[in-house]
Amino acid sequence: MTYEPFKLLVGQQQAIELLTQAVRQNRIAPAYLFAGPDGVGRSLAAKCFVELLFSNFAQTQLITSLQNRLRQGNHPDVLWVQPTYQYQGQRLTAAEAAEKKLKRKAPPVIRLEQIREITEFLSRPPLEAPRNVVVLEEAETMAEAAANALLKTLEEPGQATLILIAPSPESVLPTLVSRCQRIPFYRLDPPSITQVLTQTGHQEILQHQAVLSIAAGSPGSAIAAFEQLQAISPQLLQNLTKAPASYRNALELAKQIDKDLDTETQLWLVDYLQQFYWQQWHQPNIINQLEQARKSLLCYAQPRLVWECTLLFIAKC
Known part of the structure; x- marks a missing residue:
């Protein structure tokens, strides 16, 4: 087969072989259940698999058109389902909520009405392809x-294949x-x-060891x-990547973090500082203090107070 949709998928040879052989x-x-960590190619593999599956039945001259339609998300026989928020009578994906600058405390979920839409989608025969395909991202949020x-749909899928994407x-x-099939x-x-x-x-990322450590493969x-x-502003980040020079400096930094960063970004900053400080100083007590800061932020403690306590502790070390 000369058409190789999996050529962009790196480091997942077993998955490629299983899907290609099928x-x-x-x-x-x-x-299918595509199980593994976030960000390692599960969604890309799903797109490649659908391309391969449909290309087997497409004329050679139509393959480029097929690729484009699948990548643009407008193929009539593919339904891609993502977790959503409920907002003012609308369902919004995480990306759509971010565009509207909405801050939600609870994570998005795949909702019962979305499953009903899958059932409705599968109730009709495929229009162009040999089968309908449904992909559910973050299936663990159901x-x-x-x-x-x-489950009722999986018991009688009809002329369809469903792909569930989940961590495990x-x-x-x-x-x-x-x-x-896993x-x-x-x-x-x-x-x-x-x-x-x-x-x-994204070659620039290779220069940031703390970011690579957070990513963990x-x-x-x-x-x-x-x-x-x-x-995060470069100046704030630069100030945080060294121990506060004084207690006053620690309090000023805590105030700026509380003012400039939302809770989600503050939680990410905890991860970043843990990795960065460990590489710089190898002091478990600082890492443990940052872990306590994470727990406090997750419990909705007052963020400025959390960072004051954390940075004052680091200033003493």
Whole structure:
């Protein structure tokens, strides 16, 4: 086969082989579970798999058109489902909520009404492709009612294949897992991380060891972490990457963090400082103090007070 949709997927050879063989042998499972850490290529693999699956039935001259339609998300036989927030009678994905600058305390979830839309989508035969395909990102966010509704669909999927994307089999309802063929995904080694960041135009990240440490073998997490880094003013970051010069300096920094950064960014900053300080000083007591700061922020403690206590502690060390 000359068409190679998986050529951009790095470091997931087992997944590529399992999915390629399924298509070549025409043994497509009704449902798959793409299980592995965030940011290692699960969503990309799902897109590549659909491209490969559909291209087997497309004329050669139509493959480029097929690729474009799938990547633009407008193929009539593919339904891509993401967790959503409920806001003023609308469902918004995390990206849409970010565009509207909405701050939500609870994470987005896959809702029962979204599962009903899947059922409706699968109730009609495919229009162009050999089968309908449904991809559920972050399938672990389904509440029990939504998972049970999806179970009925998995029992009789009809002319369709469903792909559930989740961190692990344990994160999804066991009755759903039992009806899926598992495709494992793994964290990438350093050469593979370098390859992905280079081919996606993110070479600059390779100069930030703390960001790479936070990512822990996940290129997607590295890119997300680097974007978070850009959201913090360079001056504030520079001041935080050294111990406060005085107690007054510590209090001023705490005030600025509280003023400039939302809670989500502050939680990310804890991760970054843990990695950065450990590489600089190797002092477990500072790392433990930052871990306590994370717990306090997650418990909705007053952020300025949390950072005052944390930075005063670091100033003493």
